[in-house]
Amino acid sequence: xxxxxxxxxxxxxxxxxxxxxxxxxxxxxxxxxxxxxxxxxxxxxxxxxxxxxxxxxxxxxxxxxxxxxxxxxxxxxxxxxxxxxxxxxxxxxxxxxxxxxxxxxxxxxxxxxxxxxxxxxxxxxxxxxxxxxxxxxxxxxxxxxxxxxxxxxxxxxxxxxxxxxxxxxxxxxxxxxxxxxxxxxxxxxxxxxxxxxxxxxxxxxxxxxxxxxxxxxxxxxx
Numbered sequence: 001x002x003x004x005x006x007x008x009x010x011x012x013x014x015x016x017x018x019x020x021x022x023x024x025x026x027x028x029x030x031x032x033x034x035x036x037x038x039x040x041x042x043x044x045x046x047x048x049x050x051x052x053x054x055x056x057x058x059x060x061x062x063x064x065x066x067x068x069x070x071x072x073x074x075x076x077x078x079x080x081x082x083x084x085x086x087x088x089x090x091x092x093x094x095x096x097x098x099x100x101x102x103x104x105x106x107x108x109x110x111x112x113x114x115x116x117x118x119x120x121x122x123x124x125x126x127x128x129x130x131x132x133x134x135x136x137x138x139x140x141x142x143x144x145x146x147x148x149x150x151x152x153x154x155x156x157x158x159x160x161x162x163x164x165x166x167x168x169x170x171x172x173x174x175x176x177x178x179x180x181x182x183x184x185x186x187x188x189x190x191x192x193x194x195x196x197x198x199x200x201x202x203x204x205x206x207x208x209x210x211x212x213x214x215x216x217x218x219x220x221x222x
Contacts, residue, residue, distance in 0.1 A: 029082050029121050029124040029126065029131060030072065030074045030082065030084065031074065031082075032074050032075060032076045032077055032082060033074060033075065033076060034072075034073070034074050035071070035072070035073050036071070036072040036073075036074075037069075037070070037071050037072075038069075038070040038071075038072070039067065039068070039069055039070070040067070040068040040070065041065070041066070041067050041068070042065075042066045042068065043063070043064070043065050043066075044063070044064050044066065045061075045062070045063050046060065046061070046062035046063070047060055047061065047062075048060055049062075049100045049101070057100055057101040058101070059099070059100075059101055059102040060099060060100045060101065061096065061097065061098065061099050062094075062098055062099075062100075062151070063094070063095040063096055063098075064092055064093060064094055064095060065093045065095055066090050066091065066092050066093065067090075067091045067093075068088065068089070068090045068091070069088070069089045069090075069091070070086060070087070070088045070089075071086060071087050072084060072085075072086040073085055073086070078120070081120050081121055081122050082120070082121045082124065083118070083119060083120035083121070084118070084119060085116075085117065085118050085119075086115075086116075086117045086118075086119070087114055087115065087116055087117070088114065088115040088117065089111055089112075089114045089115075090111065090112045090153075091109075091110070091111050091112075091153075092109050092110065092111075092112055092144070092153035093109050094107040094109050094151070098150075098151060100150075105149075105150035105151055106148075106149040106150050106151070107149060107150065107151040107152075108144055108145065108146040108149045108151070108152045108153060109144065109153050110143070110144025110153045110154070111143055111144055111153065111154075112143040112144070112153050112154045112155075113139040113140060113141060113142060113143040113154055113155065113157075113159065114139065114140070114142070114143075115137055115138075115139050115159075116137070116138045116139065116140075117135055117136060117137050117138070118135070118136045119133060119134065119135040119136070120133070120134050121133050122134065136161075137159060137160075137161050138158075138159065138160050138161075139158065139159035139160075140158060141154075141155075141156050141157055141158050143155070143156070
């Protein structure tokens with residue numbers, strides 16, 4: 001996937017009280033004063049589920065197709081550090097029969113909470129593929145949520161987070177043809193359901209398309 005943009009700290013794409021985004025640290029430091037539009041697509045498959053008591057439930061199938069729209073705008077440097085803002089909007093689509101323990105579950109697809117983010121690169125060394133990045137995320141509780149169904153695209157919660165656990169790491173992008181990171185489930189059991197998020201095995205059929213409005217700026221991972 002080629003493009004420039006904010007490097008994301010993904011714990012779970014829109015999990016409550018966690019920062020996130022589609023693909024963490026997948027892009028090089030963007031140049032100043034550009035607009036970048038990126039479309040990702042992630043297919044995820046879950047084949048196990050856990051009850052509130054920690055019991056694993058088999059005969060489970062949760063499959064989602066998640067297009068993710070991302071827009072990045074960068075500004076001029078501040079004390080030599082590149083910075084910018086971005087918005088990320090995942091659209092969760094359930095595929096096939098969603099079931100846990102053989103029992104079909106209702107689901108509610110649609111847009112998850114949008115992620116509003118600001119980022120800055122205090123350190124960037126493209127020749128060494130080394131970057132230091134601070135990223136702030138805020139997500140309002142405006143995603144698709146219906147408390148009367150079992151699984152929702154949205155968590156119906158507000159996320160206000162600076163991911164300190166990842167903000168201070170210098171990341172070297174993978175050179176093996178992919179970012180090496182996975183997108184966890186964008187699935188949230190309703191508040192009145194005693195179910196946890198499923199364990200997911202990510203099917204890495206991810207596609208990316210980058211469109212640069214101000215200038216062409218592509219980066220290919222070899």
